[in-house]
Amino acid sequence: MTIVDLEMTASESYREFGFAVVPGFISRDLADFLSTYMNLLGQLDRFFHDEQVPGTLITYGDPAFETVLARSAQKVGGIVGAHVLPTYSFARVYYEGTVLGRHADRPACEHSVTVHLASSDDSVRYPIGITGLDGMDRMVDLEPGDGLVYWGTQLQHWREPCPTEWFTQFFLHFVDADGPFRSEAFDKRDYLGLPPSPEAKR
Structure with missing residues (x-):
């Protein structure tokens, strides 16, 4: 399933279900650029092993993704219905068999976006599961460049075992400028692009 109701706008979907699919959240050209960029990061050994999803590789606060984060704040704010502040960006490489367990996010991920970049086999789908505000579980499939905007601190989300050799995704996280977080x-x-702060809640 990709869109809850084709007649709904993204902001209406977010208000009713707590998430919204945004086709072309970034352009296909930018998705291709970031995918190539991630390949380069791998060649340069710039990734870290992810404790949350064993067997995957991650990067936190990389300047390229932090730039997308900062430039997406207005768009995301319009969808979630709030003035939002960027917190951090994050990219992950899933490998065959790796699993993202069902969870909700920490406070810094109050409003989040997950964007698909590329995979080793585009013919094999790898949707993300999410439980909406209506209590229904849905599987959301994204094309490269598509984004899923979701209420990260409230909605459970997950991925089943990765069915492809590799699959790349990145995340943008925000908080309500007038909210509790x-x-x-x-x-x-102190500013975007820095390594994780020891003060941040994990």
Whole structure:
């Protein structure tokens, strides 16, 4: 399933279900660029092993993804219906068999976006599961460049075992500037692009 109701706008879907699919959240050209960029990061050994999803590789706060984060704040704010502040960006490489367990996110991920970049086999689908505000579980399939905007601190989300050799995704996280988590802006860092702060809640 890709869109809850084709007649709904993204902001209407977010208000009713707590998530919204945004086709072409970034352009296909930008998705291709970031996918190539991630390949280069791998060649340069710039990834880290992810404790949350064993067997996957991650990057946190990379300047390229932090730039997309900062430039997406207005778009995301329009969808979620709030003035939002960026907290951090994050990219992950899933490998065959790796699993993202069902979970909700920490305060710095109040409003989040997950964007698909590329996979080793585009003919094999790898949807993300999410439980909407209506209590229904749905599987959301994204094309490269598509984004799923979701209420990260409230909605359970997950992925089943990865069916392809590799699959790349990145995440943009925000908080409501007038909400209870506004102190999480920049994920407790002085500014975007820095490594994780020891003060950030994990």
